[in-house]
Amino acid sequence: MTLTSSNKAAAAADASASAARPASRHRILARRIGEKLVGALIVLFGAATTAFLAQAALPGDRATVILNTRAGQAIQRTPEELAQINEQYGLLNPIVVQYFDYMRALLTGNLGMSYQQYRPVSAIILEQIGPTLVLTLTAIALSWLIMVVWIILTAGRGPRLSSFGAIVDTTTAGLPHYWLAILLLLVFSLSLGWFPVISGSSPAGLLLPALTLAIPLAGFMSQATRTEFEKSLEQPFVLSARMRGMGDLGVRLHHVLRHSVLPAVTLSGWALGATISGAVVVETVFSRAGIGRVLVTAVSSQDLPIVTGVVVLIAALYVVANLLVDVVYVLIDPRLKNS
Amino acid sequence: MTLQQKVPVTPPAARSRKNVVAPWGLGAALAALLFFVAALVAPQVLATHDPYALDLANALQAPSLAHWFGTDESGRDLYSRVVWGTRDSLLIGIGATAVSLTIALILGAIAALAGKYVAGTVNRVIEVLFAFPTLLLALLLVTVIGPSAFSQVFAVGVGTSPGYARMIRGQILSAKNSGYVEAATALGHSRGRILRHHVIPNAIRPLVAVIALSVGQSIVWASSLAFLGLGVAPPSPEWGALLDAGRLYITQAPWLTVIPGLVIVTLAIAATTIGKHIQASLEKGEK
Numbered sequence: 001m002t003l004t005s006s007n008k009a010a011a012a013a014d015a016s017a018s019a020a021r022p023a024s025r026h027r028i029l030a031r032r033i034g035e036k037l038v039g040a041l042i043v044l045f046g047a048a049t050t051a052f053l054a055q056a057a058l059p060g061d062r063a064t065v066i067l068n069t070r071a072g073q074a075i076q077r078t079p080e081e082l083a084q085i086n087e088q089y090g091l092l093n094p095i096v097v098q099y100f101d102y103m104r105a106l107l108t109g110n111l112g113m114s115y116q117q118y119r120p121v122s123a124i125i126l127e128q129i130g131p132t133l134v135l136t137l138t139a140i141a142l143s144w145l146i147m148v149v150w151i152i153l154t155a156g157r158g159p160r161l162s163s164f165g166a167i168v169d170t171t172t173a174g175l176p177h178y179w180l181a182i183l184l185l186l187v188f189s190l191s192l193g194w195f196p197v198i199s200g201s202s203p204a205g206l207l208l209p210a211l212t213l214a215i216p217l218a219g220f221m222s223q224a225t226r227t228e229f230e231k232s233l234e235q236p237f238v239l240s241a242r243m244r245g246m247g248d249l250g251v252r253l254h255h256v257l258r259h260s261v262l263p264a265v266t267l268s269g270w271a272l273g274a275t276i277s278g279a280v281v282v283e284t285v286f287s288r289a290g291i292g293r294v295l296v297t298a299v300s301s302q303d304l305p306i307v308t309g310v311v312v313l314i315a316a317l318y319v320v321a322n323l324l325v326d327v328v329y330v331l332i333d334p335r336l337k338n339s
Numbered sequence: 340m341t342l343q344q345k346v347p348v349t350p351p352a353a354r355s356r357k358n359v360v361a362p363w364g365l366g367a368a369l370a371a372l373l374f375f376v377a378a379l380v381a382p383q384v385l386a387t388h389d390p391y392a393l394d395l396a397n398a399l400q401a402p403s404l405a406h407w408f409g410t411d412e413s414g415r416d417l418y419s420r421v422v423w424g425t426r427d428s429l430l431i432g433i434g435a436t437a438v439s440l441t442i443a444l445i446l447g448a449i450a451a452l453a454g455k456y457v458a459g460t461v462n463r464v465i466e467v468l469f470a471f472p473t474l475l476l477a478l479l480l481v482t483v484i485g486p487s488a489f490s491q492v493f494a495v496g497v498g499t500s501p502g503y504a505r506m507i508r509g510q511i512l513s514a515k516n517s518g519y520v521e522a523a524t525a526l527g528h529s530r531g532r533i534l535r536h537h538v539i540p541n542a543i544r545p546l547v548a549v550i551a552l553s554v555g556q557s558i559v560w561a562s563s564l565a566f567l568g569l570g571v572a573p574p575s576p577e578w579g580a581l582l583d584a585g586r587l588y589i590t591q592a593p594w595l596t597v598i599p600g601l602v603i604v605t606l607a608i609a610a611t612t613i614g615k616h617i618q619a620s621l622e623k624g625e626k
Contacts, residue, residue: 039466042463042466042467043463043466043467043470046463046464046466046467046470047467047470047471049467050467050468050471051479054479054480054482054483057483058483059483059484167364170608170611170615171608174555174556174559174604174607174608174611175604176559176562176563176600176603176604176607177563178562178563178566178582178600179596179597179600179601179603179604182589182593182596182597182600183597185589186589186593186597190590190593197590273470273471273472274472276472277472277473277474277475278474280474280475280478280567281474281563281566281567284566284567295475295478296478296567296568298482299478299481299482299567299569300486300568300569302482302485304482304483307478307479307482308479310475311471311475311476311478311479314471314472314475315470315471315475318470318471318472319470
């Protein structure tokens with residue numbers, strides 16, 4: 001009797017607790033995700049403002065700069081010519097008005113007009129972003145593959161192999177993209193002839209550029225993963241898995257790896273940004289189509305709307321990727337289950 | 340018994356050594372640094388040829404005993420050019436580091452020490468700048484101010500600053516919340532005194548290691564800009580300019596890009612090794 005009643009009381013308490021728990025848990029989750037969202041929006045707003053300020057800070061009279069950029073000249077322009085450009089770009093409006101115009105246009109996906117190509121920047125970016133995204137996503141996938149294999153093979157394998165692994169991590173993480181690209185190009189395209197020298201946008205030409213981006217990234221992620229991996233190897237759950245008769249590779253793959261890739265996952269957002277900016281160099285070396293080459297050409301010809309358009313877009317990608325990582329992190333954080 | 344053998348137990352010696360660079364590695368890094376400093380101070384001693392002397396009969400020669408790193412399209416000796424280019428390259432790296440750490444110190448200190456609203460705003464500014472990948476922020480600045488050695492220094496300095504600003508903010512905050520500051524507060528020391536004697540020295544000390552790391556990284560970023568044709572223009576022997584000039588001859592004379600790249604990588608790794616060593620010994624000192 002006492003037993004059942006106390007059981008009942010416990011059950012009731014449990015029920016009320018479980019009824020209260022999801023509600024408060026959801027509220028906390030919603031609030032944390034809301035905070036992240038607001039933070040991301042502020043950063044996006046700041047990035048767009050930075051882009052506007054960069055355009056406004058261009059030295060010299062902007063109408064003259066635009067005309068000269070178009071013609072590839074550096075001459076004085078007649079007032080009639082300037083008046084037309086000033087009218088078209090609204091350059092005589094007060095700076096605050098220009099700022100609001102810029103932001104309003106940005107919200108509708110209008111990134112402005114290229115100084116040189118007479119076309120909307122958004123159209124130019126849309127045309128070229130595809131190959132770059134394919135390249136960066138392939139590179140990130142490849143870097144995970146390289147990192148996991150390398151860590152499984154070298155981490156926690158006695159002091160000599162581990163420190164060799166760590167030295168390789170540090171070295172590859174610091175390799176400049178242009179240099180790695182040239183080495184791969186010389187060895188695999190020019191000497192061995194396995195891949196085309198000019199990648200264009202062919203699938204066969206994808207591997208070397210992707211590898212160039214993947215190797216330093218793999219080295220960078222390995223540095224973070226290796227420490228965690230070696231810490232996890234000393235955890236009791238590893239010992240218990242081994243006692244159940246699990247093989248070394250099984251323990252590493254099923255137990256240790258899962259516990260040690262979290263730092264690398266949180267780097268994903270950063271990795272996307274870093275890889276896209278590496279693509280600028282890699283596309284140039286391998287003559288691959290993409291947003292990076294558009295950017296380099298635009299920088300050399302001072303075609304500022306293209307530069308700011310690309311830079312804002314990549315910052316936005318970075319912010320969105322980071323937001324996703326943060327939200328996933330909040331959702332899987334086990335500490336919230338008890339709060 | 341078998342279990343004991345299977346479980347890889349890290350020996351205590353290896354564990355404590357984990358963060359310390361292997362001694363031969365540090366030796367090699369210091370030797371490389373010594374060479375670069377010598378080339379910075381007295382290039383004429385190390386160089387074997389005049390870095391600007393044209394010798395069209397010996398154009399595009401592969402590395403040999405006469406020309407250790409080969410020759411370029413005008414027959415200039417690449418080794419001597421690398422030696423003479425050290426000064427500009429190192430100065431670009433040091434200049435960019437100075438720009439970067441100055442910005443980072445100002446932003447980081449305000450974000451950590453100012454009142455709630457100012458600190459919050461500056462912290463947002465750091466986050467916004469951090470959203471731009473280093474190379475892209477540098478490219479944006481180069482577009483606005485035009486390519487030159489100065490814009491390279493400035494662009495790389497600004498481009499790398501957000502990461503350091505975040506780091507400095509974190510360091511000041513952790514010093515601010517540490518036990519010794521609490522103790523000093525309990526002893527009744529003034530806020531300014533605590534800042535001067537405890538917070539700032541402890542937040543600044545780790546920067547010594549960062550300076551070494553940053554000079555190496557800045558040279559890599561600056562050379563990336565130069566490689567894209569946005570740095571010091573050829574025929575300067577600055578390393579980035581060598582890369583830019585060598586790109587045209589990549590099929591006939593790959594050494595013109597591979598060797599300057601190798602020199603830059605060597606410097607970057609040497610700087611990283613030395614930086615990590617300083618970091619490790621500072622950490623040891625704290626314990």
